[in-house]
Amino acid sequence: MALxxxxxxxxxxxxxxxxxxxxxxxxxxxxxxxxxxxxxVMMPLHRVRTISSGKSAQFPLTGTAGAGYHTPGESxxxxxxxxxxxxxxSYPATGSDSKYLKKIRHAEKQIxxxxxxxxxxxxxxxxxxxxxxxxxxxxxxxxxRALAYAADKALIRTAIIGARKGTDRFGNAETRYLxxxxxxxxTGDNLVQALFNIAQKMDEKNVPSNDRYCILTPAKYYQLVxxxxxxxxxDYNDASNGSVASGMIMSVAGIRILKSNHLPTxxxxxxxxxxxxxxxxxxxxxDVSGTANAGYSGANFTATRGIxxxxxxxxxxxxxDLSVESEYVMERMGTLMVAKYAMGHxxxxxxCLYELIDAAx
Numbered sequence: 001m002a003l004x005x006x007x008x009x010x011x012x013x014x015x016x017x018x019x020x021x022x023x024x025x026x027x028x029x030x031x032x033x034x035x036x037x038x039x040x041v042m043m044p045l046h047r048v049r050t051i052s053s054g055k056s057a058q059f060p061l062t063g064t065a066g067a068g069y070h071t072p073g074e075s076x077x078x079x080x081x082x083x084x085x086x087x088x089x090s091y092p093a094t095g096s097d098s099k100y101l102k103k104i105r106h107a108e109k110q111i112x113x114x115x116x117x118x119x120x121x122x123x124x125x126x127x128x129x130x131x132x133x134x135x136x137x138x139x140x141x142x143x144x145r146a147l148a149y150a151a152d153k154a155l156i157r158t159a160i161i162g163a164r165k166g167t168d169r170f171g172n173a174e175t176r177y178l179x180x181x182x183x184x185x186x187t188g189d190n191l192v193q194a195l196f197n198i199a200q201k202m203d204e205k206n207v208p209s210n211d212r213y214c215i216l217t218p219a220k221y222y223q224l225v226x227x228x229x230x231x232x233x234x235d236y237n238d239a240s241n242g243s244v245a246s247g248m249i250m251s252v253a254g255i256r257i258l259k260s261n262h263l264p265t266x267x268x269x270x271x272x273x274x275x276x277x278x279x280x281x282x283x284x285x286x287d288v289s290g291t292a293n294a295g296y297s298g299a300n301f302t303a304t305r306g307i308x309x310x311x312x313x314x315x316x317x318x319x320x321d322l323s324v325e326s327e328y329v330m331e332r333m334g335t336l337m338v339a340k341y342a343m344g345h346x347x348x349x350x351x352c353l354y355e356l357i358d359a360a361x
Contacts, residue, residue, distance in 0.1 A: 006332055008122040011135050020127070040148045041258050042155040045213050046314035047348065050321070055285075056112040057317040059348055067102075077101065111317045111346045115283035117150060119143035124334040136335065140324045143339035147322055153262045154279055155345050156215065157296040158288050159307045159314055160264070162347035163355040164299070188227030191220065191356070192252055198308045198354045199253035205351040211311035212255045216356070220305045221259035225249050255308055264301035286346045296345065306356035313352030318343040 010020045051057050070076070079098060121139045128135070167173055195214060202212065216224065225248065249257050268276040276297045284295030320342040327336050347353065 006122055006334075008124045008127070008332075008334055009139070011123065011127050011131055040145075040152045041215060041260050041262075042152045042314075043148075043316070045211075046155065046309075046311050046316065048316045048318065050318045051113075052319075054113075054319075056110050056344075059109045059111065059315050109315065109346060109348050111315050112285035112344045113317060113319045113342050114285050114344045116320070116340050116342045117147055117283070118338055118340045119146040120336065120338040122329075122332070122334055122336050124332075126333070128335075136326070136337070140326065140337055140339070143337060144322060144324050147339050147341055149262060150278065151316075151341070151343065151345075152260070153264070153275065154296045155314060155316070156260070156262055156307060157264060157279060157299075157301075158286075158345045158347060159309050159353050160301065160304060160355050161289050161296075161299055162313065162350050163307065163309075163353040165347075165350045168349075168351055188224040191224050194356060195255055195308065196253045199255060201354070202310065202352070207310050207349075207352050208312065209254060212308070213258060213310075214252070214255045214306060214308040214356070215258050215260050215263065216306035217263050217265075218259050218261065220356075221249075221257065224252075224257065263304055263306065265304060267300040267302050268297045269300045284344075286344050288346055303357040303359075304355060305358050308354040308356060310349075310352040312349050313347060314345065315348045316343055316345050 010016070013020045047059070049057050049059070071079075077098060121143060123135060123139065198214075199212070203209070251257055264275070266274075266276075268280070279296035280294045280298055286295065288294075288296050289298035318341070320340065322339065322341045324337065324339045326338070328334075329336050
Protein backbone atom coordinates (compact mmCIF):
# COMPACT_ATOMS: atom_id res chain seq x y z
CA MET A 1 0.00 0.00 0.00
CA ALA A 2 1.39 3.40 -0.96
CA LEU A 3 0.85 6.48 1.19
CA UNK A 4 1.61 9.99 0.04
CA UNK A 5 2.08 13.21 1.97
CA UNK A 6 2.11 11.39 5.32
CA UNK A 7 2.07 13.76 8.28
CA UNK A 8 3.00 11.78 11.39
CA UNK A 9 2.11 13.12 14.83
CA UNK A 10 5.58 13.66 16.29
CA UNK A 11 4.95 12.84 19.94
CA UNK A 12 8.41 14.09 20.92
CA UNK A 13 7.79 17.52 19.40
CA UNK A 14 6.50 20.39 21.52
CA UNK A 15 3.33 22.02 20.14
CA UNK A 16 4.04 20.70 16.61
CA UNK A 17 7.19 22.82 16.29
CA UNK A 18 10.92 22.61 16.92
CA UNK A 19 13.03 19.62 17.89
CA UNK A 20 11.23 16.29 17.38
CA UNK A 21 13.00 14.88 20.49
CA UNK A 22 12.12 17.78 22.79
CA UNK A 23 9.54 15.95 24.93
CA UNK A 24 11.33 12.60 25.23
CA UNK A 25 12.75 11.88 28.69
CA UNK A 26 15.68 9.66 29.68
CA UNK A 27 13.82 8.61 32.82
CA UNK A 28 10.08 8.82 33.21
CA UNK A 29 8.80 11.01 36.01
CA UNK A 30 5.53 12.70 36.87
CA UNK A 31 2.07 11.99 35.54
CA UNK A 32 0.63 12.19 32.07
CA UNK A 33 -2.30 14.58 32.09
CA UNK A 34 -4.84 14.14 29.31
CA UNK A 35 -7.82 16.25 28.39
CA UNK A 36 -10.91 15.60 30.46
CA UNK A 37 -13.54 13.71 28.56
CA UNK A 38 -16.46 15.86 27.51
CA UNK A 39 -20.05 14.77 27.88
CA UNK A 40 -21.52 13.23 24.74
CA VAL A 41 -25.26 13.36 25.37
CA MET A 42 -27.31 13.14 22.17
CA MET A 43 -26.95 9.61 20.80
CA PRO A 44 -29.04 7.76 23.43
CA LEU A 45 -31.74 10.45 23.51
CA HIS A 46 -33.38 10.02 20.10
CA ARG A 47 -34.47 7.39 17.56
CA VAL A 48 -31.57 5.46 16.04
CA ARG A 49 -31.99 2.90 13.27
CA THR A 50 -29.22 0.64 11.96
CA ILE A 51 -29.30 -0.66 8.37
CA SER A 52 -27.09 -3.32 6.79
CA SER A 53 -27.06 -1.82 3.30
CA GLY A 54 -28.48 1.03 1.24
CA LYS A 55 -28.06 4.79 1.12
CA SER A 56 -31.03 5.85 3.26
CA ALA A 57 -33.85 4.70 5.54
CA GLN A 58 -37.53 5.59 5.68
CA PHE A 59 -39.24 6.71 8.88
CA PRO A 60 -43.06 6.49 8.50
CA LEU A 61 -45.07 9.37 9.97
CA THR A 62 -48.67 8.86 11.06
CA GLY A 63 -51.32 11.39 12.00
CA THR A 64 -54.16 11.06 14.51
CA ALA A 65 -57.70 9.73 14.11
CA GLY A 66 -61.00 11.43 14.98
CA ALA A 67 -64.22 10.18 16.58
CA GLY A 68 -67.96 10.83 16.28
CA TYR A 69 -71.25 9.76 17.86
CA HIS A 70 -73.20 7.11 15.91
CA THR A 71 -76.81 7.57 14.89
CA PRO A 72 -78.72 4.28 15.32
CA GLY A 73 -79.30 2.52 12.03
CA GLU A 74 -76.72 4.42 10.00
CA SER A 75 -73.95 2.58 8.17
CA UNK A 76 -70.41 3.17 9.36
CA UNK A 77 -69.15 2.57 5.82
CA UNK A 78 -71.52 4.41 3.49
CA UNK A 79 -73.42 7.11 5.36
CA UNK A 80 -72.15 10.37 3.74
CA UNK A 81 -70.98 13.22 5.88
CA UNK A 82 -72.97 15.76 3.83
CA UNK A 83 -76.40 15.27 2.22
CA UNK A 84 -78.15 17.56 -0.21
CA UNK A 85 -81.96 17.54 0.01
CA UNK A 86 -83.91 18.28 -3.16
CA UNK A 87 -87.21 17.17 -4.77
CA UNK A 88 -88.38 15.36 -1.69
CA UNK A 89 -85.21 13.22 -1.50
CA SER A 90 -81.55 13.52 -0.53
CA TYR A 91 -78.23 12.56 -2.10
CA PRO A 92 -74.55 12.81 -1.12
CA ALA A 93 -72.82 16.12 -1.79
CA THR A 94 -69.97 16.01 -4.29
CA GLY A 95 -66.82 14.75 -2.62
CA SER A 96 -68.60 13.92 0.62
CA ASP A 97 -66.96 11.04 2.46
CA SER A 98 -68.39 8.70 5.06
CA LYS A 99 -69.71 10.38 8.15
CA TYR A 100 -67.95 7.95 10.46
CA LEU A 101 -64.83 6.78 8.63
CA LYS A 102 -61.83 8.97 9.48
CA LYS A 103 -58.84 9.52 7.22
CA ILE A 104 -55.48 9.24 8.94
CA ARG A 105 -52.66 11.22 7.39
CA HIS A 106 -49.45 9.50 6.39
CA ALA A 107 -46.05 10.81 5.29
CA GLU A 108 -42.44 9.78 5.54
CA LYS A 109 -39.07 11.21 6.46
CA GLN A 110 -36.10 9.86 4.57
CA ILE A 111 -32.72 10.08 6.27
CA UNK A 112 -29.63 9.60 4.13
CA UNK A 113 -26.28 8.11 5.05
CA UNK A 114 -23.58 10.77 4.97
CA UNK A 115 -20.13 10.00 3.58
CA UNK A 116 -17.75 8.14 5.88
CA UNK A 117 -16.38 10.49 8.54
CA UNK A 118 -12.80 9.68 9.54
CA UNK A 119 -10.20 10.77 12.06
CA UNK A 120 -6.67 9.38 11.79
CA UNK A 121 -3.13 9.70 13.12
CA UNK A 122 0.23 8.21 12.07
CA UNK A 123 2.85 7.25 14.67
CA UNK A 124 6.44 6.66 13.57
CA UNK A 125 8.34 3.66 14.99
CA UNK A 126 11.31 5.76 16.06
CA UNK A 127 9.12 8.06 18.14
CA UNK A 128 7.44 5.11 19.86
CA UNK A 129 10.81 3.58 20.74
CA UNK A 130 12.08 6.84 22.23
CA UNK A 131 8.90 7.63 24.08
CA UNK A 132 8.45 6.77 27.77
CA UNK A 133 4.71 5.98 27.77
CA UNK A 134 2.28 4.22 25.45
CA UNK A 135 0.48 6.56 23.07
CA UNK A 136 -1.46 4.13 20.89
CA UNK A 137 -4.27 3.68 23.38
CA UNK A 138 -4.41 7.44 23.97
CA UNK A 139 -4.47 8.24 20.25
CA UNK A 140 -7.10 5.60 19.47
CA UNK A 141 -9.31 6.98 22.23
CA UNK A 142 -8.90 10.55 21.03
CA UNK A 143 -9.75 9.90 17.39
CA UNK A 144 -12.79 7.92 18.53
CA ARG A 145 -13.89 10.80 20.71
CA ALA A 146 -13.45 13.23 17.82
CA LEU A 147 -16.08 11.35 15.82
CA ALA A 148 -18.40 10.89 18.79
CA TYR A 149 -18.32 14.64 19.40
CA ALA A 150 -18.94 15.32 15.70
CA ALA A 151 -22.15 13.25 15.86
CA ASP A 152 -23.21 15.08 19.03
CA LYS A 153 -22.70 18.50 17.43
CA ALA A 154 -24.48 17.51 14.22
CA LEU A 155 -27.53 16.27 16.16
CA ILE A 156 -27.74 19.42 18.28
CA ARG A 157 -27.58 21.60 15.16
CA THR A 158 -30.28 19.44 13.58
CA ALA A 159 -32.52 19.99 16.62
CA ILE A 160 -32.01 23.76 16.54
CA ILE A 161 -32.74 24.08 12.83
CA GLY A 162 -35.79 21.84 13.20
CA ALA A 163 -37.05 24.00 16.07
CA ARG A 164 -36.97 27.04 13.80
CA LYS A 165 -39.19 25.52 11.13
CA GLY A 166 -42.73 26.86 10.90
CA THR A 167 -44.28 23.59 9.73
CA ASP A 168 -45.34 20.32 11.27
CA ARG A 169 -44.20 16.87 10.16
CA PHE A 170 -46.69 16.89 7.28
CA GLY A 171 -45.46 20.21 5.93
CA ASN A 172 -48.45 22.20 7.20
CA ALA A 173 -47.79 25.73 8.44
CA GLU A 174 -48.12 26.07 12.19
CA THR A 175 -47.40 28.64 14.83
CA ARG A 176 -45.15 27.11 17.42
CA TYR A 177 -43.17 28.40 20.35
CA LEU A 178 -40.65 30.38 18.31
CA UNK A 179 -38.43 33.44 18.49
CA UNK A 180 -37.92 35.74 21.44
CA UNK A 181 -40.78 34.14 23.41
CA UNK A 182 -38.30 31.43 24.28
CA UNK A 183 -35.74 33.92 25.59
CA UNK A 184 -33.99 32.67 28.70
CA UNK A 185 -33.74 36.15 30.17
CA UNK A 186 -31.17 37.04 32.78
CA THR A 187 -32.17 34.72 35.64
CA GLY A 188 -32.67 31.06 36.30
CA ASP A 189 -36.30 31.72 37.21
CA ASN A 190 -36.93 33.08 33.70
CA LEU A 191 -35.42 29.91 32.29
CA VAL A 192 -37.71 27.80 34.46
CA GLN A 193 -40.72 29.70 33.12
CA ALA A 194 -39.51 29.13 29.55
CA LEU A 195 -39.27 25.38 30.21
CA PHE A 196 -42.80 25.30 31.61
CA ASN A 197 -44.03 27.14 28.52
CA ILE A 198 -42.28 24.59 26.30
CA ALA A 199 -43.82 21.72 28.28
CA GLN A 200 -47.24 23.31 27.74
CA LYS A 201 -46.65 23.63 24.00
CA MET A 202 -45.55 20.00 23.83
CA ASP A 203 -48.73 18.93 25.58
CA GLU A 204 -50.84 21.00 23.20
CA LYS A 205 -49.13 19.30 20.24
CA ASN A 206 -49.75 15.82 21.73
CA VAL A 207 -46.03 15.23 22.21
CA PRO A 208 -45.49 12.24 24.56
CA SER A 209 -44.77 13.31 28.13
CA ASN A 210 -41.96 10.79 28.59
CA ASP A 211 -38.41 11.12 27.20
CA ARG A 212 -38.35 14.92 27.22
CA TYR A 213 -34.92 16.52 27.50
CA CYS A 214 -33.29 19.93 27.70
CA ILE A 215 -29.61 20.54 26.94
CA LEU A 216 -28.09 23.80 28.13
CA THR A 217 -24.71 25.44 27.91
CA PRO A 218 -22.77 25.02 31.19
CA ALA A 219 -23.30 28.74 31.95
CA LYS A 220 -27.08 28.44 31.69
CA TYR A 221 -27.15 25.09 33.50
CA TYR A 222 -25.39 26.46 36.58
CA GLN A 223 -27.44 29.64 36.40
CA LEU A 224 -30.50 27.43 36.61
CA VAL A 225 -29.09 25.70 39.70
CA UNK A 226 -27.82 28.82 41.44
CA UNK A 227 -30.52 31.38 40.61
CA UNK A 228 -33.60 29.19 40.83
CA UNK A 229 -35.40 28.72 44.10
CA UNK A 230 -38.51 26.71 43.20
CA UNK A 231 -36.75 24.11 41.04
CA UNK A 232 -34.64 22.87 43.95
CA UNK A 233 -36.81 24.03 46.85
CA UNK A 234 -37.48 21.11 49.22
CA ASP A 235 -41.02 22.41 49.78
CA TYR A 236 -41.80 21.67 46.11
CA ASN A 237 -39.40 18.85 45.23
CA ASP A 238 -37.64 15.97 46.93
CA ALA A 239 -33.89 16.03 47.47
CA SER A 240 -33.23 13.95 44.36
CA ASN A 241 -34.08 16.86 42.04
CA GLY A 242 -30.79 18.58 42.85
CA SER A 243 -29.25 21.21 45.06
CA VAL A 244 -26.77 24.05 45.14
CA ALA A 245 -24.44 21.83 47.15
CA SER A 246 -24.33 19.15 44.47
CA GLY A 247 -24.38 21.66 41.61
CA MET A 248 -27.03 19.57 39.87
CA ILE A 249 -30.64 19.82 38.81
CA MET A 250 -32.50 16.80 37.44
CA SER A 251 -35.69 18.11 35.83
CA VAL A 252 -38.03 21.05 35.37
CA ALA A 253 -41.65 20.66 34.20
CA GLY A 254 -41.01 16.99 33.51
CA ILE A 255 -38.06 17.82 31.24
CA ARG A 256 -34.73 16.17 32.07
CA ILE A 257 -31.97 18.81 32.30
CA LEU A 258 -28.50 18.11 30.86
CA LYS A 259 -25.50 20.25 29.92
CA SER A 260 -23.08 20.16 27.02
CA ASN A 261 -20.19 22.11 25.51
CA HIS A 262 -21.37 21.07 22.04
CA LEU A 263 -24.09 23.69 21.62
CA PRO A 264 -23.06 26.02 18.76
CA THR A 265 -22.63 29.71 19.59
CA UNK A 266 -21.32 31.19 16.32
CA UNK A 267 -22.90 32.58 13.18
CA UNK A 268 -22.52 29.77 10.64
CA UNK A 269 -24.92 31.19 8.08
CA UNK A 270 -22.13 32.39 5.82
CA UNK A 271 -19.00 30.91 7.37
CA UNK A 272 -16.86 28.46 5.44
CA UNK A 273 -14.32 27.52 8.10
CA UNK A 274 -14.13 25.35 11.20
CA UNK A 275 -17.17 23.30 12.17
CA UNK A 276 -19.30 25.15 9.63
CA UNK A 277 -17.13 23.70 6.87
CA UNK A 278 -17.39 20.21 8.38
CA UNK A 279 -21.17 20.16 8.84
CA UNK A 280 -21.83 22.02 5.59
CA UNK A 281 -19.52 19.95 3.39
CA UNK A 282 -20.62 17.98 0.35
CA UNK A 283 -20.11 14.82 2.41
CA UNK A 284 -23.32 15.63 4.31
CA UNK A 285 -26.24 14.16 2.38
CA UNK A 286 -29.07 15.43 4.61
CA ASP A 287 -30.36 18.90 3.76
CA VAL A 288 -31.48 19.77 7.28
CA SER A 289 -31.10 23.52 6.95
CA GLY A 290 -32.88 23.76 3.60
CA THR A 291 -29.96 25.80 2.24
CA ALA A 292 -27.91 24.35 -0.61
CA ASN A 293 -24.73 22.64 0.63
CA ALA A 294 -25.37 23.72 4.23
CA GLY A 295 -26.11 20.26 5.67
CA TYR A 296 -26.28 20.52 9.46
CA SER A 297 -25.04 24.12 9.45
CA GLY A 298 -25.99 27.28 7.54
CA ALA A 299 -27.64 29.12 10.45
CA ASN A 300 -26.85 31.82 13.00
CA PHE A 301 -26.41 30.27 16.45
CA THR A 302 -25.09 33.31 18.34
CA ALA A 303 -28.23 33.59 20.51
CA THR A 304 -28.58 29.83 21.15
CA ARG A 305 -28.37 28.84 24.80
CA GLY A 306 -30.07 25.45 24.78
CA ILE A 307 -32.51 23.04 23.18
CA UNK A 308 -35.56 21.18 24.48
CA UNK A 309 -36.86 18.12 22.68
CA UNK A 310 -38.62 14.79 22.91
CA UNK A 311 -37.07 11.54 21.66
CA UNK A 312 -39.33 11.34 18.58
CA UNK A 313 -38.11 14.70 17.29
CA UNK A 314 -34.83 13.43 15.82
CA UNK A 315 -33.68 10.37 13.91
CA UNK A 316 -30.33 8.81 13.02
CA UNK A 317 -29.57 6.11 10.48
CA UNK A 318 -26.38 4.08 10.94
CA UNK A 319 -24.76 2.09 8.18
CA UNK A 320 -21.40 1.69 9.90
CA ASP A 321 -21.04 2.32 13.61
CA LEU A 322 -18.01 3.93 15.20
CA SER A 323 -14.94 1.73 14.84
CA VAL A 324 -11.20 2.20 15.35
CA GLU A 325 -8.61 0.33 13.28
CA SER A 326 -4.81 0.31 13.11
CA GLU A 327 -2.34 -0.99 10.56
CA TYR A 328 1.45 -1.11 10.47
CA VAL A 329 2.76 0.53 7.29
CA MET A 330 6.16 -0.96 6.49
CA GLU A 331 6.94 1.55 3.76
CA ARG A 332 6.57 4.43 6.25
CA MET A 333 7.84 2.50 9.30
CA GLY A 334 4.98 3.46 11.50
CA THR A 335 1.39 2.70 12.50
CA LEU A 336 -1.67 4.27 10.91
CA MET A 337 -4.71 4.50 13.20
CA VAL A 338 -8.15 5.35 11.81
CA ALA A 339 -11.53 5.93 13.44
CA LYS A 340 -14.61 6.01 11.18
CA TYR A 341 -18.36 5.83 10.98
CA ALA A 342 -21.13 6.24 8.38
CA MET A 343 -24.44 7.66 9.60
CA GLY A 344 -26.87 10.51 8.95
CA HIS A 345 -29.26 12.65 10.98
CA UNK A 346 -32.48 14.57 10.40
CA UNK A 347 -35.67 15.76 12.09
CA UNK A 348 -38.73 13.49 12.42
CA UNK A 349 -41.33 15.54 14.33
CA UNK A 350 -40.59 19.26 14.36
CA UNK A 351 -43.26 19.87 17.00
CA CYS A 352 -41.01 17.97 19.43
CA LEU A 353 -38.15 20.47 19.00
CA TYR A 354 -37.67 23.84 20.73
CA GLU A 355 -34.76 26.27 20.96
CA LEU A 356 -33.83 28.29 24.03
CA ILE A 357 -32.33 31.62 23.05
CA ASP A 358 -30.98 34.71 24.73
CA ALA A 359 -33.60 37.30 23.84
CA ALA A 360 -31.10 40.10 24.35
CA UNK A 361 -29.04 38.96 21.35
